[in-house]
Amino acid sequence: MRALRLLAWKSEPELVEVDEPTPGPGQVVVRVGAAGACHSDLHLMHDFEAGAVPWNPPFTLGHENAGWVHALGSGVTGLEVGQPVAVYGPWGCGTCARCQLGIDTYCENPAGAPVPGGGGGLGLDGGMAEYLLVPAARHVVPLPEGLDPVQAAPLTDAGLTPYHAVRRSWGKLPPGSTALVIGVGGLGHVGVQILKATTSARVIAVDTRDEALALARECGADLALRSGEEAVAEIRAATPGGRGADVVLDFVGVDATLRMGAASARTVGDLTIVGIGGGTLPVSYFSVPYEVSIQTTYWGSRPELVEVLDLGARGLVRPKITTFGLDEAVDVYRRLQAGEVAGRAVIVP
Ligand code: NAD
Ligand code: ZN
Known part of the structure; x- marks a missing residue:
């Protein structure tokens, strides 16, 4: 064969x-x-x-x-x-x-x-x-x-990888919460659908490609934004009182997305790194919002x-x-x- x-x-x-x-x-x-x-x-x-x-x-x-x-x-x-x-x-x-x-x-x-x-x-x-x-x-x-x-x-x-990542954060996605999906490719576009199907969170998606942003909207994202440092202010502005995203799912995992994810997270939020982009996120007392949990997930x-x-x-x-x-x-x-x-x-x- x-x-x-x-x-x-x-x-x-x-x-x-x-x-x-x-x-x-x-x-x-x-x-x-x-x-x-x-x-x-x-x-x-x-x-x-x-x-x-x-x-x-x-x-x-x-x-x-x-x-x-x-x-x-x-x-x-x-x-x-x-x-x-x-x-x-x-x-x-x-x-x-x-x-x-x-x-x-x-x-x-x-x-x-x-x-x-x-x-x-x-x-x-x-x-x-x-x-x-x-x-x-x-x-x-x-x-x-x-x-x-x-x-x-x-x-x-x-499907399974974003499902696992979303499921472990269900407790942080009650009505009124916001989830941020970084990277709307193979995993990310299914991640948006899983968030919409299994939680009532508002879903914000970011990507560098227009077609990926269009796909995010097709999949039910409430807001789709160009990825980058400037997106942080837009993400915060889209959450009540500018408090940020309760759960951030990074399906890219390079320095820039990890930084954007950390800067967009709400206090006591989750930042979950799924993408194997090889980036690093320096963590020190004031560098991430209070009590943000940072984790990687595998499948x-x-x-x-x-x-x-x-x-x-x-x-x-x-x-x-x-x-x-x-x-x-x-x-x-x-x-x-x-x-x-x-x-x-x-x-x-
Ligand atoms: P993909 O190529 O289909 O999608 C990646 C998406 O990220 C694309 O839409 C791309 O435009 C976007 N992107 C690239 N740079 C960006 C940036 N700076 N900001 C925002 N968006 C950006 O890839 P995929 O198959 O969905 O896999 C995504 C990542 O997840 C890969 O690193 C892959 O190896 C990893 N992965 C991890 C697991 C796990 O268990 N942890 C499982 C499968 C895949
Ligand atoms: Zn895979």
């Missing part, structure tokens, strides 16, 4: 011929219906080098996958060939306390995982191929009625994936998707790098 593989750090992936996988005991092979192209893959291609993560190329890209059960290994029950499924992407050991709760992202026994701190498309072969080997059946999540693999694939990362839990798929099936969250073939995938990543993708680009092998 054909697969889009990252063969070395600091290189573009290549479309090559590989063997079709066969499932071992407890494993599942999924026929890939769709695999999303995530900006994290650009970090893998351009920014990472040996030692940055506990694994290395070569592997097939694609950590945002959905499709149909193709083959079941011995001992797998409760799934049927042909059944539409999403793949929960972070693959932990399955037995530590965190994995038992479905929080494979923070597996406490990485040595017992199929790959430490990764998954399919992140150290192991991912979904930018015709078939995907999933090492444990518990990572395969049946799709709810009304959701097809193309809609479901982006929900497994571009989300399996139970949260079930919840976000439900939002998708009910039409409350609908990623804006453009589909491409596997032979266009290298070019799709170039377009993503150039800021020419609206919403999420999805590869349909």
Whole structure:
């Protein structure tokens, strides 16, 4: 079969011929219906080098996958060939306390995982191929009625990651509150929809691109602004008494956005860094508003994936998707790098 593989750090992936996988005991092979192209893959291609993560190329890209059960290994029950499924992407050991709760992202026994701190498309072969080997059946999540693999694939990362980030801040988003979304790309545009679907917060979105601001409005943002130092005053002016945003979600994570996010936050707010832009935020007593909590988040839990798929099936969250073939995938990543993708680009092998 054909697969889009990252063969070395600091290189573009290549479309090559590989063997079709066969499932071992407890494993599942999924026929890939769709695999999303995530900006994290650009970090893998351009920014990472040996030692940055506990694994290395070569592997097939694609950590945002959905499709149909193709083959079941011995001992797998409760799934049927042909059944539409999403793949929960972070693959932990399955037995530590965190994995038992479905929080494979923070597996406490990485040595017992199929790959430490990764998954399919992140150290192991991912979904930018015709078939995907999933090492444990518990990572395969049946799709709810009304959701097809193309809609479901982006929900497994571009949906799940902002869902986790929003959900952990629900307590700070009562009526009258404001949420600020920085970066309205693959993750951010779904983040705006998730905020609108699950909270009553006023949503302000910022981006550097006009098309992204238009998409933010389409997704329900109450206000969409050009990103930059000047945006801080506009954001504050849009909140009661100029108090700032209760929750800031930074889907970029460069110096400028971290600074803008901190300057826009309300006292006792949350500043959540999701983007892997490599920026730093100097924190000292007077440099951020009082009692602002600053955190990074990584992906989300399996139970949260079930919840976000439900939002998708009910039409409350609908990623804006453009589909491409596997032979266009290298070019799709170039377009993503150039800021020419609206919403999420999805590869349909
Ligand atoms: P994307 O390329 O689809 O979207 C990024 C958006 O940010 C674009 O709309 C771009 O115009 C905008 N942007 C760039 N610079 C900006 C600035 N200075 N101010 C405001 N907006 C700006 O990327 P994506 O796939 O949505 O991923 C976003 C980030 O999140 C990436 O760094 C990715 O690696 C990271 N990510 C993190 C996790 C996690 O678990 N923490 C998961 C997936 C992706
Ligand atoms: Zn990702």
